[in-house]
Amino acid sequence: MGAGKQIGLPIMSDLVYYCQPEIENLVHRSVHSGTASERILAAADKLFYTQGIRAVGVDAVAAEAGVSKRTLYNHYPSKDALIAAYLTARFRNVAPSDAPAREQILGYFDRLERILADGSFRGCPYVNAVIEIGDPKHQAAGIAVQFKEQRRQWYRALLERMGVGDADALATQLQLLAEGVLAAALVRGDPSLARSARAAAEVLIDNALSRRRRTRGRPYRARRPSNTP
DSSP states (O other), X not given: OOOOOOOOOOOOSSBOOTTSHHHHHHHHHHTTSSOHXXXXXXXXXXXXXXXXXXXXXXXXXXXXXXXXXXXXXXXXXXXXXXXXXXXXTTOOBOOOOOSOHHHHHHHHHHHHHHHHHTSOOOSOHHHHHHHHHOOTTSHHHHHHHHHHHHHHHHHHHHHHHHTXXXXXXXXXXXXXXXXXXXXXXXXXXXXXXXXHHHHHHHHHHHHHHHHHHHHHHSOOOOOOOOSOO
């Protein structure tokens, strides 16, 4: 598979991490319904995620979708184009929530535990794609970076709403916690690790808020004039 042009995606105000079975079930119901393009994409999602991008050829995708190979190429001119469409389709924009920002962040870790406990989780599709393809110049790598950055920006926006200082750095830390859970729980088969990550996230957030309160409550002290000419 050759490298392709990176696909640009707009930064979303909020998003859901669609590694979870909910989208799997939705896509699988579409394999034998909808337009030819939709059936092909649904088949690619099912096969690429469950069997691997490298292991699945376009012949298998066409057969799963119930279309000819020629029809597949009419909609997706190359396997690379189909891979890009598969990954892009997993982006989901959701309406902004009025729930407290802290609850939204911690609730994300609760959702991760449910995802991991479902039994259908086979790793983050973006990470899987980057590892399988192994080419940093492939468009899949660019899509993966964009997805991860959008999710980090989601954390940052919620932290800024809370008035946390250095929300950018804390957003990175929270994302690393989530990424670690996905990897560790997959290896150990223990969804409860998401609770440990949630507890760590709670400590990080509360410490940041505590520092903010201390800083605001600190009396102003004029800086002494320097004796240096």
